[in-house]
Each structure stands twice: as C-alpha cells, then as structure tokens.
Amino acid sequence: MSHLDVIIGSKKRKRSGERAFRFKSFGKPGYPVEFVGSFRENVKALLEFGHVESNSATEMPSWSFQLEVHRQTQILLFVVEEAVETSLNRQYCKHCQYVGWGHHLICNKKYHFLLSSKDTAAAYINSCEGDSNNVRAGCANGKSNMLELQGHIMHGVFHSNGFGHLLSVNGVEMDSDLAGHLIMAFWDRLCTGLRARISERTEVEFVPLFGRKVSLKDISQKRGMELRLLHGLAYGEPWFGRWGYKFGRGTFCVTQPMYQKAIEAIQGMPLRLLIHELGTSNHDVGVILSRYQALSDHSLISLGDLFHFMLELKSRLPKENCIDSYNPGILVETTCRWSPKRVEMATRVIVEALKRAEFRWVSRQEVRDAARSYIGDTGLLDFVLKSLGNHIVGNYLVRRSLNPVTKVLEYCLEDISNVLPNQEGLAITNPRVMARYKITRVQLMKDIVYLYKYILKDQKPAQGTGIFSAVSVAAGIILDSKYLIKEYFGDLPLKVELGFEGKLNIYCTVLLRNNELEADEGEKAMPPYECVTLKNNATIDDLQVEVQRSFREIYMGLRSFVVESALNLNAQGTDLVFGLVEVGRKLVFEGRTKEQGIITEQIHESGRNNEVVDCPCGAKEDDGERMVSCDICEVWQHTRCVRIPNTEETPHIFLCTRCEQEIVHLPFLP
Known part of the structure; x- marks a missing residue:
C-alpha cells in the first residue's frame, strides 16, 4: 500500500510500521536523522526513513514521507531520483544557465522534493493506475507524471553536487493548505540539513568552506502586486530575503549595483515631492497619505517609510478589529489619571496656541507657556504634549519634530482640510465621516494596492515626467531582478577531523586537464569541494581512489576520471594521510578522463550552445x-x-x- 492511498482518502488500513512526521520539525537536526556527512550521504540517510513508492511504474525511484501539519491535516512529501539518462528534458539544466551556473559540470542525478496536495497526489494515482494504455506507456517510459504535474505546494530540486533550485511555492494565494512562510521555513530546514558538513558534537575549530547554493526565480505576487517590488520598497530586500535569499542575477543585463541603487532611490523618494507632483489630479492619494501619517508615531518622510509602516501595521492589525485614525486629540489610556474631558480640553488649548503661531514651528516650551494661561496643571500639559505629536485634530495635523540644530522638540500645525472632508469644530460627529477613518485589514490592503498601482505600476502618461519617471525606472530595475541565490555554508575544520569510528573527513576537488581546456582556465573548471571520508590509517593512494570514486559518482563528465597527482600536496602514495595534511588545508587533485576526444562544452550545464x-x-x-x-x-x-x-x-x-x-x-x- 502506498502513502498516496492514505492521503487521498483510501479506506485501506495503513501498513504497520509506517510513520507520520511532524511538518514543522521535519529537517531539523536529528529529525528524522542526524545530517553529518556530505550532501549525497545526507540524502541517502534521509531516504532510509521514506516509504518506497511501489505503485509507480516509472523508471525513476521515488520515496514518500507522510507529514502531519495538524492533527487533522496531512500532506505528502515526495522525493524522486532522476538520473541524467532518464531526464524528462534535455540533460542540460536551464535553471543553472539562467542563474549563471552554466560553467558547472553536469551531475549524474537530480533529487526532486515535492510537497503534494491531495489533488496532485490523486492525479498521479489516476495517471499511473488508470485504464488508459497510453498513460501506462507514459509511466513505463520514464515519464514521471509526478514531476510533470502542476500545482504542487512546493517543488525543489537538488543536483547531486548539492546545488539546487526552488522551482515553485504555492501558498494560500494559490488555494494551498499552507501559508507561504511555512513552506519556505520547511524548504530552508531541508537545505540547511542536507548541507550540514560537520556534526555539532565535533569539538574542533572551523573556517568557512565553499558553500552550496540554491537559486529561485522570484515571480511571487499578492493581489496582483509583485512582492519583490513591494517588499524591496518597504524593507530593502525581497520577500524571500527573510530566509537569506539575495540578488543573484538580473535579467536584461541588470547588475547587483544597479539593483541596490534602485532600491535606495525608490525607498528615499520624498512624499512631499510626490504629493506636489500629483497636485490636484488625485484626491484619494492625499487622503491615504494623511490617514496613515495620523496613525504613525513618527513622521513618514519617504515612500519607503510609508510602505514600511503600512506593511508593519498589517502584520499587527487584528483580522476583525480595527483602529480609529481620527483622533480628537489623543487616545486616553485606561490608566490615565486625567479624565477624557480634561485631556480633550487641554488638547483644544494647545491646538489654539499653535494656530496663533500661524503655522510656523514653535518650541515645546513656547507652546507649554502659552497653554499655561488656560491650563494650570503642568502635568496634564506635559502628558498631552508628549502624546499629541502626528495626530489629526479636526482639520489639522499636529506635527512634532526634533530640531536638528537646537535639539529641541518643536510643534507645528498643518492644515489638511483640502484632503479631508469639511469638518466643523474639533470633533467629527458625522457617522459616515467617522466610518471613513476606521482602518480594517481589508481597507489597509485596498490602500496598499491602490498606492502600488497608482504610484509604482500603472502610471498615467501625465506621470511620465519629473519624480515619477525616476520611480518608474527604479521599479523596472527591481522587477528585472528575479533570480535570487542563497549560499548554505559548511565548515572546514582547522585540523583533520578524527571522526567517529576512527575516520577522517578530507575536503577535496579536482582539476580536469584535457586538450580542449587551456591551463589558465583550469580554475574555472574546478567543481566545489567534496567531503571524502577515510579511515585514519588510509594512505595517499587510498585518498586518490576515494576522490576518483566520489567525483565519478557525482558528475557525468567525470565517470572515467583518473587522478594523476595532487597539486598542493607533496607526498608519496604510501604515505599516511593523517598527520600529513596541514591545518586548514584543502586538496586539489589533477587528472584526466579515459575517454578520448571528450568535448568540454558537452559536460557543462551551458552545453555547446x-x-x-x-x-x-x-x-x-x-x-x-x-x-x-x-x-x-x-x-x-x-x-x-x-x-x-x-x-x-x-x-x-x-x-x-x-x-x-x-x-x-x-x-x-x-
């Protein structure tokens, strides 16, 4: 019986011995396995806990893990091993080419990790066990329908050298049972675990080792908004940045410095200039800006400030409740020792004092002295002045700022009657007007979408000049920065590690020498370092044999590779490895392939293009x-x-x- 039958609701009883793993813990150290070896060893160790899918007629071996999200919610993780000979597409990896890894050697195997929903699992069962002879033939010919199906909750792939690509994430926006951040946390745990180099129990010092990298193409959206632009504006990094993914390669020849300049430029766009450019052409934008300026505890100066505040407010705002952006003065806490009536009276006095200042900036002391003529309680005045900054009172916005020269707090009134409905007095009594300033999550998202489309995306022809032209250029560069990369670093011990059972971990790479490869290009052809495990009495000859075996197993173009010499190690073949390798040493072995006339371009991901x-x-x-x-x-x-x-x-x-x-x-x- 397959795990698939369990997931799609089969009435058959689950086989004894099968296990359901906790989704939120899967991939952590020790759950389900300690990841202490090389990438290939870690994958093999993980698959020992998987259930072999015996119902699959495909030539590609596959395993499944039953993952429990909640007590009543279970999903299935598939791991499919794809050999280069049975690859669904051409042997070259287009994802490697697009992200700039075309110089990598082609690997013998890929490992696909797929989180499948009930629909995709059921579709796989139907395609491989249906009555259609054509479908059966497709499965038998190695056409793994599981890889071809669309709509997986997650699809990631690793080459056998540990480099990988996250191909798709389908969260709640795509009707998934899991939120996007939970899927990404799961993927990050897998990547971190499978790339672990040294057990945490090993008591040695470390230096950084060349890490394995994982790429993704960031085309994620939310309500029609490109998240790489929205989060780049608000946080200075894409949504995937919270898991360490950074700019990898831009399309249309966009470079990392261009991307960084675009982020800084669009974040620093002054709101005053944007409002000035808009003029009276868009009344709604002014209302939205004033609404969130009133809610903020500090002045929103730039476009980045505004979007950062709105996204942070969204994360804190309850789904059902709301907050009131209209404030007749300040929100009186329940622990306040003054009554709301006394606070409102003090607020009126302060606002009238600021009115007499004719909209100029005045110091806190000046405002306080003017108000003391009417309010004798200085404690009340101090409380109101401390709480009143950047709040709407009637038709005015009370601004508070620290003078950069005198370092003194100053206050100023800003007339916002041109962007707010006409109001009489200092209190709003019209229920419709008051309802307009009730901020719910729904209203907040509408405002974010409106500002995004009007300012960043769907600019009108009249907005093609001035500051809006700069916004358009910066937004375009950010949208062309789609390929992101995260490097998962391993560790190299500062001394040869004497591991469990008297074994050594040595880190090695190879340098391929063929007639087609010039000497000065040798460094470019070096694969990443691999962890080679030896007994503590192994010789240099034993090390060379193990290096040959490892690299032949990983790379298609090195299946007949023969080590000829160690470039940075002066030793005889019978010398013991232990005690000979110096502190922090990484070994490079030079060799050739037995096959004559091998074409170098055909063993790299870029191919002979x-x-x-x-x-x-x-x-x-x-x-x-x-x-x-x-x-x-x-x-x-x-x-x-x-x-x-x-x-x-x-x-x-x-x-x-x-x-x-x-x-x-x-x-x-x-």
Whole structure:
C-alpha cells in the first residue's frame, strides 16, 4: 500500500510500521536523522526513513514521507531520483544557465522534493493506475507524471553536487493548505540539513568552506502586486530575503549595483515631492497619505517609510478589529489619571496656541507657556504634549519634530482640510465621516494596492515626467531582478577531523586537464569541494581512489576520471594521510578522463550552445526572458528590447536593426 492511498482518502488500513512526521520539525537536526556527512550521504540517510513508492511504474525511484501539519491535516512529501539518462528534458539544466551556473559540470542525478496536495497526489494515482494504455506507456517510459504535474505546494530540486533550485511555492494565494512562510521555513530546514558538513558534537575549530547554493526565480505576487517590488520598497530586500535569499542575477543585463541603487532611490523618494507632483489630479492619494501619517508615531518622510509602516501595521492589525485614525486629540489610556474631558480640553488649548503661531514651528516650551494661561496643571500639559505629536485634530495635523540644530522638540500645525472632508469644530460627529477613518485589514490592503498601482505600476502618461519617471525606472530595475541565490555554508575544520569510528573527513576537488581546456582556465573548471571520508590509517593512494570514486559518482563528465597527482600536496602514495595534511588545508587533485576526444562544452550545464546573444540592453547570454532571432544574422535579442509586446506573437520574419540598415544601403539591383 502506498502513502498516496492514505492521503487521498483510501479506506485501506495503513501498513504497520509506517510513520507520520511532524511538518514543522521535519529537517531539523536529528529529525528524522542526524545530517553529518556530505550532501549525497545526507540524502541517502534521509531516504532510509521514506516509504518506497511501489505503485509507480516509472523508471525513476521515488520515496514518500507522510507529514502531519495538524492533527487533522496531512500532506505528502515526495522525493524522486532522476538520473541524467532518464531526464524528462534535455540533460542540460536551464535553471543553472539562467542563474549563471552554466560553467558547472553536469551531475549524474537530480533529487526532486515535492510537497503534494491531495489533488496532485490523486492525479498521479489516476495517471499511473488508470485504464488508459497510453498513460501506462507514459509511466513505463520514464515519464514521471509526478514531476510533470502542476500545482504542487512546493517543488525543489537538488543536483547531486548539492546545488539546487526552488522551482515553485504555492501558498494560500494559490488555494494551498499552507501559508507561504511555512513552506519556505520547511524548504530552508531541508537545505540547511542536507548541507550540514560537520556534526555539532565535533569539538574542533572551523573556517568557512565553499558553500552550496540554491537559486529561485522570484515571480511571487499578492493581489496582483509583485512582492519583490513591494517588499524591496518597504524593507530593502525581497520577500524571500527573510530566509537569506539575495540578488543573484538580473535579467536584461541588470547588475547587483544597479539593483541596490534602485532600491535606495525608490525607498528615499520624498512624499512631499510626490504629493506636489500629483497636485490636484488625485484626491484619494492625499487622503491615504494623511490617514496613515495620523496613525504613525513618527513622521513618514519617504515612500519607503510609508510602505514600511503600512506593511508593519498589517502584520499587527487584528483580522476583525480595527483602529480609529481620527483622533480628537489623543487616545486616553485606561490608566490615565486625567479624565477624557480634561485631556480633550487641554488638547483644544494647545491646538489654539499653535494656530496663533500661524503655522510656523514653535518650541515645546513656547507652546507649554502659552497653554499655561488656560491650563494650570503642568502635568496634564506635559502628558498631552508628549502624546499629541502626528495626530489629526479636526482639520489639522499636529506635527512634532526634533530640531536638528537646537535639539529641541518643536510643534507645528498643518492644515489638511483640502484632503479631508469639511469638518466643523474639533470633533467629527458625522457617522459616515467617522466610518471613513476606521482602518480594517481589508481597507489597509485596498490602500496598499491602490498606492502600488497608482504610484509604482500603472502610471498615467501625465506621470511620465519629473519624480515619477525616476520611480518608474527604479521599479523596472527591481522587477528585472528575479533570480535570487542563497549560499548554505559548511565548515572546514582547522585540523583533520578524527571522526567517529576512527575516520577522517578530507575536503577535496579536482582539476580536469584535457586538450580542449587551456591551463589558465583550469580554475574555472574546478567543481566545489567534496567531503571524502577515510579511515585514519588510509594512505595517499587510498585518498586518490576515494576522490576518483566520489567525483565519478557525482558528475557525468567525470565517470572515467583518473587522478594523476595532487597539486598542493607533496607526498608519496604510501604515505599516511593523517598527520600529513596541514591545518586548514584543502586538496586539489589533477587528472584526466579515459575517454578520448571528450568535448568540454558537452559536460557543462551551458552545453555547446552555438546561439549568439547580442541584445541592445547588453545581454550576451540567455537569461530566460523571451527572445527573437534575426532571420539574417541569427543573433538573438529580447523581444522587449526590440519593442515587441509580450501580448503579441513574435513575427514570422524578423530583422534586427543592423541587418535592416545594411539592406537599406545595398545598391539597387539592375
């Protein structure tokens, strides 16, 4: 019986010995296994706890883990082992190419980790056990329908060298049972565990070791808003940044410095200039800005301040309750020793004193002295002055700021009657007007979406000049920064580790020398360091044999690799490894493949790609964006860069600008 039957509601009883794992703990050290070896060893150790899917007719081995989210909610984790010979697509990894890892050697295996919903699990059962002979043939030919199905809660893949790609995350927005942050926490635990290099119980000192990297393409959205732009504006990093993912590679030739400058520019856009540019063309934007300025405890100066405050407010605001952005003065706490009536009276006196200042900034002491003519309780005045800053009182916003020169608190009134409904006196009595300033989560999200679309995304032609042109350019750069990378570092002991059962962990890589590979390019061809485990009485010859075995097992192009020498180790083959390797030493072994005439390009992820990319944006490589090829010179360019809208199909005949100009200047034929 398969775990699939349990998940989709089969009435068969679960087999004895099968185990359900806690979803929120799965992947932590010791649950279900201690991750103490290399990536391959850790994967094998994890799969020993999985249930072998015997009902799969595919040639790809697969395992399943039953994960319990809640007592009544269970999901299924599939692990599918895909060999390069049975790959569903071409052997080259397009994700590696797009993120800039085209120089990596092709691995022999990939491991797909899939969190499947009930729908995808049921679809897999139906496709491989249905009555259709065509479907059965598809499964038998190695077409793993589980990998082809869409709608997985999560799909991540690792190459056998430990590098990986997070291909999809479908949270609540896609009708998933799990929120996106829970899925990402699960994925991060897996990545961290599988990349663990040294047991935490090993008492040695460490230095950083070259880590394994995981990439993702950030196209996540929420209510039509691109999260990489929304969170970049509010927090200076994408939504995935909370798990350590950072800029990896931009499309359309966007670089990391360009991305960082765009983030700083769009975050620092002054709100006053934006309001000035809008003028009277949009009344709603002014109302929204004043609403959240009144709710904030400090002045919202920039566009980044505004969006940061709104997103933080959303995280703290109860789903059902609301807060009142209209305040006749201040919110009186239940522990306040003055009655609300006395607080409101003191507020009126202070506002009238500020009115007499004719909207100029006045010091706290000056305001306090003017109010003392009417309010003798200085404690009450101090309380109100402390609490009143950046609150709406009637038609006025009471601003409070620290003078940067005198370091003295100053107050000023700002007339906001032009952006608020007409009000009489200092209190709002109209229920409709009061309801307008009740902030719920629904209203807050509407305001965020409105500002996002009006200021950042759907700008009108009139907004194409001035400060809005800078906003548009910065937003475009951020949206073109889709590929994110996180590096999971391991550790290298400062001395050779004498592990359990008298074994040594040595960290090695290889340098492939072929006729096609020049000597000065050797460093580029070096794979990442691998952890090689030896007995403490192993010799240099034993080490070379183990290095050969490990790298042959990992990489397709090194299946016949033979070690010839160690570049940075002067030793004889019979010398013992233990005691010979110096503190912090990493070993590089040089060798060749037995196969004659091996083509270097065919063993790297980039392959032998004869396509030439030369786009006006400066791109020289395929970055995953839509491209079109010139029918004369066959050079590829982005459709966006040659002004072909994404909503239109590429033309049947396309000529680049250079070829067009050459044709125009050709002499007429007789």
